Amino acid sequence: MEYRKLGRTGLSVSAIGLGCEGFIGLSEEDTCRQMDFAIAQGINFMDMYSSNPGLRTNIGKALVGYRPQFVIQGHLCATWENGQYLRTRDVDKTLAAFEEQLRLLRTDYLDIGMIHYVDDEKDFRCVFEGPIIQLALRLKQEGRIRHIGMSSHNPRVAIKAVESGLVDVLMFSINPCYDLQPASEEVEDLWKDENYERELHNIDPERELLYELCEQKGVGIDVMKVYGGGDLLSEANSPFGKAFTPVQCLEYALTRPGVASVMVGCRNCEEVQRAVDWCSATKEEKDYTSVMQGMDRFSWKGHCMYCGHCAPCVVGIDVASVNKYYNLTVAEGFVPETVREHYKALSHHASECIRCGSCEKNCPFGVDIRGHMQRATERFGY
Template sequence: MEYRTLGRTGLRVSAVALGCEGFMNRPEEEVRADFDFAIENGINFLDLYASNPELRSSIGAALAGRREGFVIQGHLCSVWEEGQYLRTRDPEKAQAAFDDLLARLGTDYVDIGMIHYVDAEADLRKVLDGPILQLALRLRSEGRLRHIGISSHNPAVARQAAQTGLIDVLMFSLNPCYDLLPPSDDVDTLWADESYAQELHNIDP
């Protein structure tokens, strides 16, 4: 396995990581078996954006007794409401969802607190100038997260976030299914049929 230094954290992480969404609706024993396989092959990094409580609990069970072997990137502002994932900028909801994440993973901290899904410039300003960044800073001061990150699908916003100097890790999606589209503040364009009506016409150089 190849290992790389993650952002400004100094943490060494495997080049291959667990994205964890694929564990949805799978029994705990299968999730644990996949974690066994990952560990045997040198994987030490996992990213968990999903807020589904059953998924979080299954991953927590798979981590039991070996949490310290993993660098965990957990997302702030990803919540579960009425049986569905929701992105929020409400600091109280974000705090409650983060508390739930730690409890279900069976840990008292995550290595990276990833501020979730910042694609619009107005949203970036709202995050950085408002209570969400303050929440992240407070959680870091309490030791409940060690480093602060931001995730984005918009290269212009991602660059701005990196240039602030306020974050340690930038998570930028490179998904050939939709991330070749030109940057947009409207996430619905990622799944709109018209975006894929012509072959390769929408690739952003």
């Protein structure tokens, strides 16, 4: 298993995490069996968005003996009323649901208290200018949550959360399909068929800015909906008309700036294994570009996807990393010290480019790599 730092939290989390939806409806015995299997594979991170008391009870039992080594991301503002899940902004209901969550999970704290599902700007103001954020800050001060997070599907709202400085972790939906779509306050827009009938080119600029801001500001991203609800794994259902493998979907998400982990909704041990296979997959098995090439309506031409096809550079430059650090400076409008230090630590720098063009012959997206190296040299000075 690969472990990554979750932004500025300092938490070390498995690159493959667990979404809780795969556990809904399982018996206590099956829940414990699946959790034991996942932990044996090195998974130490789980998102608990569901307020289902049966699910929380089973997960609490499954984590007996594992809690100190396990990172739990639990959600604030998710309650259980009249036998069903409900999102709320009522502070009293939120606190009561939080207390119940701790009790059922058999813990006295959450590693991450995730403010649940903020997709529109009016709701963002309600949360971040009202009692919900104050409750989250109080729970953090008391040590009952260690870090504050927010989940969202809207890059415009997510950027506001990152820029507030109050959020340490962002849970966000990332896959090659959603990345093409502009910001929307309606989450259903991400999977409406009609939104993929028109030509779409390159990652939405606000989404790209979001990932870069998270990387620069130390806000860790954990990913939801990496398979697009399963659509991307099906040739018939994928908007691209081609099926990705689980490993390809995971590789795409895990190569975005700021991303530490992907929460995969696994319904059984076999699906856990298919996700964990990313850890041992070959470069060829991880290569998602084969699915994304040669389409008329969808194009990433001229856009660095950090896929690594440009390698090997004849002088040893890590082109993808140089491009990523340069893009971070573009997002900020200057060279932040942390980015400068990351760039400095590279074994070879953009100024060493001999402009041979071998990288551009390898690039599946027609990126002007030599031009990027020149711009990076001018930005960093070497």
